[in-house]
Amino acid sequence: MDNTVLFLSPDMKHIAGCVLVAVLGTACGDDAPASTPTAPTTIAPPTVTEVWEATLAVGATRFYSFTVPQNGTVNITLARLTEGGADAATPVNIGTGFPAGTGCSTASTAAYSASETPAISVTQPPGVYCVKIMDAGTLTVPVAFRVLIARP
């Protein structure tokens, strides 16, 4: 019997079997598309601004919790940082995350000085989040701060 399949090497035969399985797997199933398209996610702009003003002591950490009611953009701005009433040159660490235990769990923090430009801009799904401000180890006196949290 002249069957070219008989002349395949053992390795090729195994490969042929695997290809057959793959072809059959691909061929079966519903006629529906492989992936169902999802509706585009709406990202709401910030419409509410919460103002957080307090004093950060040397070596201290503070955090502030806020709620994002819908998927949207959250901008966090360190609007003011003063010591003794004068602008402070020393940056402080700021990060955002979610309240956990007795603190605010953040993936990372970075040093920021006061600016009108948001230090952090993130898109968040609905939920409760927090902003953490902490002495980066450089404060020698307490500083007063104003943080703006703009959210949907």
Added chain:
Amino acid sequence: MPGVSRFPSFARAVVLGVLLGAAACGNDTPTTPTTGTSTAAAVEIYTGTLQPRALGFYSFQATGTGTASITLGSLTNAATGRPLDAVLQIGVGTPVGEGCSVTNATTTPPGLAAQLNHPVVIGTYCVQLLDPGNLATASNFAVRIQRP
């Protein structure tokens, strides 16, 4: 004969492939849908030191729907370790600003049974412990939070 002896091997491979392919097809038997998002309860312990007339709070995530059970389980004099039976307020709510916005609270001495039960869905909550004026000295506490 080598060719013949290898043919059954290949045939077996093809048959196996067909069977595996067929097994991958067929009707997808529907499984019983699960209702709600109830999950196994988890326990978190909130410990610390409470000053007279002070408060503290602890945030936790409910990962399913169910009941959060709060137990003020231990209260001792921070200096001596002596057990105290002072009545404190425990409350549950949502973290807001620099605090915990309490929506359900009770006053209770420490005990072994949950003193506060609160229905929760998936989300972030907080437990607040407050001394309404019954502590005379700094006190160590332990609050047990069982949540879905």
